[in-house]
Amino acid sequence: MAKLKYALYTGCTARESTPELLKSTLAVAKALDIELVLLDEASCCGAAHLQDFDDMLSLTLNARNIVYAEKLGLTMVTICNTCQLNTAMTKYRLDNDEKLKADVNERLAEVNLEYKGESEIKHFLYALVEDLGLEAIKEKVVNPLTNRDIAAFYGCHNIRPQELHHSSNGGESSYKPTSIDRLIVALGAKNVEYEHKNKCCGFHVELQNPKTANKLSANAMLDAIDNGAEAIVTPCPLCHLRMDVQQHNIAKESGRDIHIPLLHLPQMVGLALGIAPTDLGIEQNVTDVSFVE
Amino acid sequence: MVSEKSKKLLFNVFRFNRENDYLPHYDKFEVEVGAGDVVLDVLNKIKNDHDGSFSYRRSCRHGICGSCSVKVNKKATLACKVRVSDLVEIFGEELTIEPQDKSRAIKDMVIDKENFWSKYNSVQPYLVADIDETPTIENIVSPEVAEEIDEADYCIQCGNCFYACPAVEVNEDYLGPAALALTYRFNADVRDGATKERLNIVNDIGPGIWDCVKCFECAQACPKELNPIEKITKLHLMTFEEGMARDNVAVRHAVGFKWSIMKHGLLDEGELVKYSEGLIGVTKHIPEAIAMFKKGKIVMPWNMPKSKNLDEIKTLVKSASTAKFKGK
Structure with missing residues (x-):
């Protein structure tokens, strides 16, 4: 198989509040011989909030980000579900509306850029599970996560809305996603089945309504814990911030003691590939990852 | 068969x-x-x-x-x-x-669908218009204008979106996707005259549009594919268009992205929380900020990364911006 190569859109979170996500992504890509070209020109995607204030501005900025992947002739890979949503949504809207595309391109022309619609937008999860494939990953597992009970928390924006998750981004059912479950098993761990794996963590109302956010996170985390999970893994840094950094507030809201490590998806993969925990930034997780030496 | x-x-x-x-x-x-x-x-x-x-x-x-x-x-x-x-x-x-x-x-x-119906009925779900009882011409709505209403008119009140909405599940005040999509349906109707009244109803933190968790469950659940969350987003945009966005944490959180992108290309997370919460409100986040700082999760202002070709971004923020907010 030809070497996999992508344009990496890091998003803001991986450069600021979850640096361990970027670190572990780069470490895992290197170990799996995947080439990632950083899109240093890219701006913030607007995180589904700028979209509430200024639609045209958000479309233009996201289109500009995609243009830089197009210039490299590469598929853009995201490592945040909400970056994936906003970028893929922009692509979907521009590719299906000539007038809108022309409007956006009129603005981009001021800085000598043009959106063509040539690059696919894909979350790193699907680059691993679909493009590289579970068999290829399995072959490189040197430290199987045997006896670890891990629960997958998918995060909304990588599975909904369905029309954005066609074949180039996994194309799995939002009602019964399986990609992370299968990855967990491929890494030698035990996949924990629980109802809330495809539910919402509440991140996007954390400031204006922390009660809603904490209740939603608690529902999911307690469901995972009650089904035997000793760690939760997520492909989204926003879900991670919510359930890792805010864990004490979630526990308080739920009235139960909650102590459960939250792994970023590449941290979990990296551990199984035998990458040193420090190279995966495990010590930067706020909730101790107790089973890692 | x-x-x-x-x-x-x-x-x-x-x-x-x-x-x-x-x-x-x-x-x-x-x-x-x-x-x-x-x-x-x-x-x-x-x-x-x-x-x-x-x-x-x-x-x-x-x-x-x-x-x-x-x-x-x-x-x-x-x-x-x-x-x-x-x-x-x-x-x-x-x-x-x-x-x-x-x-x-x-x-x-x-x-018992009472909770669905009471919310559905609370947003003035009908056309509010002065009727000319002796009209001389028909009240013509052009196809282009009718398109604004979009598929928002297809709602069959089945409750699929409402009972799939996680915000409804944990926040009993939240109006939910059906009532909010319906709000958009009448606000987008050129014949209607109650846009501001309805926006006032859905603009409060707690019951209104700012409590949508953006999970897209409603878009998946709707059998008529009317995409309620898209209509909720349009209501957000409408509050700015009508100059009705209030100076509160949720509104500043949306607006703050623009200022940050203008300055760095990327989002300055710390600055956004400060801008959204205000100087007093931000203090409630101190325990988390300390925990994050200890783990190297806080970027100091002087180390804030910037996008390459930031000039392009600044130009685009100026030329592509369409919305205004009169708050601070």
């Missing part, structure tokens, strides 16, 4: 009678499912062939009355529209049929 392709499936079905039962239970029914059968066919067969006391709402069986919604393996399902074979494709042959909200069950699939 296609008898040679029919198959016996065992359904796990929620049973409850509020008049007699303290707790619900589940019954198993083996039903012969034809190749083209929809979930409503299964409900009918359970009632006709197995248990005449089995209760569910149904009427038109054409996807227009919105009565027969249930959940199958937690998936919001308009029973007359969804084929059993499509559900088997997603979930396999173990199918559990439950009411839209088990906690509101009256009898089996029949629930």
Whole structure:
């Protein structure tokens, strides 16, 4: 198989509040011989909030980000579900509306850029599970996560809305996603089945309504814990911030003691590939990852 | 219909009678499912062939009355529209049929939809217009203007989106996707004159648009594909267009992205929280900030990364901006 190569859109979170996500992504890509070209020109995607204030501005900025992947002739890979949503949504809207595309391109022309619609937008999860494939990953597992009970928390924006998750981004059912479950098993761990794996963590109302956010996170985390999970893994840094950094507030809201490590998806993969925990930034997780030496 | 392709499936079905039962239970029914059968066919067969006391709402069986919604393996399902074979494709042959909200069950699939209706009715869900009783010409709405309403008019009040919405589940004040999509439907209607009144209703933190968690469950649940969350986003934009966005944490959180992008290309997370919460509000985040700082998760202002070719971004923020906010 030809070497996999992508344009990496890091998003803001991986450069600021979850640096361990970027670190572990780069470490895992290197170990799996995947080439990632950083899109240093890219701006913030607007995180589904700028979209509430200024639609045209958000479309233009996201289109500009995609243009830089197009210039490299590469598929853009995201490592945040909400970056994936906003970028893929922009692509979907521009590719299906000539007038809108022309409007956006009129603005981009001021800085000598043009959106063509040539690059696919894909979350790193699907680059691993679909493009590289579970068999290829399995072959490189040197430290199987045997006896670890891990629960997958998918995060909304990588599975909904369905029309954005066609074949180039996994194309799995939002009602019964399986990609992370299968990855967990491929890494030698035990996949924990629980109802809330495809539910919402509440991140996007954390400031204006922390009660809603904490209740939603608690529902999911307690469901995972009650089904035997000793760690939760997520492909989204926003879900991670919510359930890792805010864990004490979630526990308080739920009235139960909650102590459960939250792994970023590449941290979990990296551990199984035998990458040193420090190279995966495990010590930067706020909730101790107790089973890692 | 296609008898040679029919198959016996065992359904796990929620049973409850509020008049007699303290707790619900589940019954198993083996039903012969034809190749083209929809979930409503299964409900009918359970009632006709197995248990005449089995209760569910149904009427038109054409996807227009919105009565027969249930959940199958937690998936919001308009029973007359969804084929059993499509559900088997997603979930396999173990199918559990439950009411839209088990906690509101009256009898089996029949629930008390009062919470849905009271919210639906609270947003002035009708055209507010001065009627000229002696018109000289027709009240013409051009196709372009009608398009603004978009598919928001297709709602059949089935409640699929409402009972799939996680914000509704944990925040009893939240109006929910159906009422908010309906708000958009009338606000986008050129004949209507109550846009500001309705925006006032849906603009409060707690019940309104700022409490949407952006999970897209409603978009998935709607059998008429009217995409409620898209209409909620349009209501957000409308509050700015109408100059009605309030100077509160949720509004500043949306606006703050622009200022940060203008300055760095990227989002300055710390600055955004400060801008959104204000100087006093931000202090409640100190415990988390300390925990994050200790773990190297806070970027100091002097180390804030910037996008390459920032000049392009600054130019675009100036030229592509269409919205205004008069707050601070």
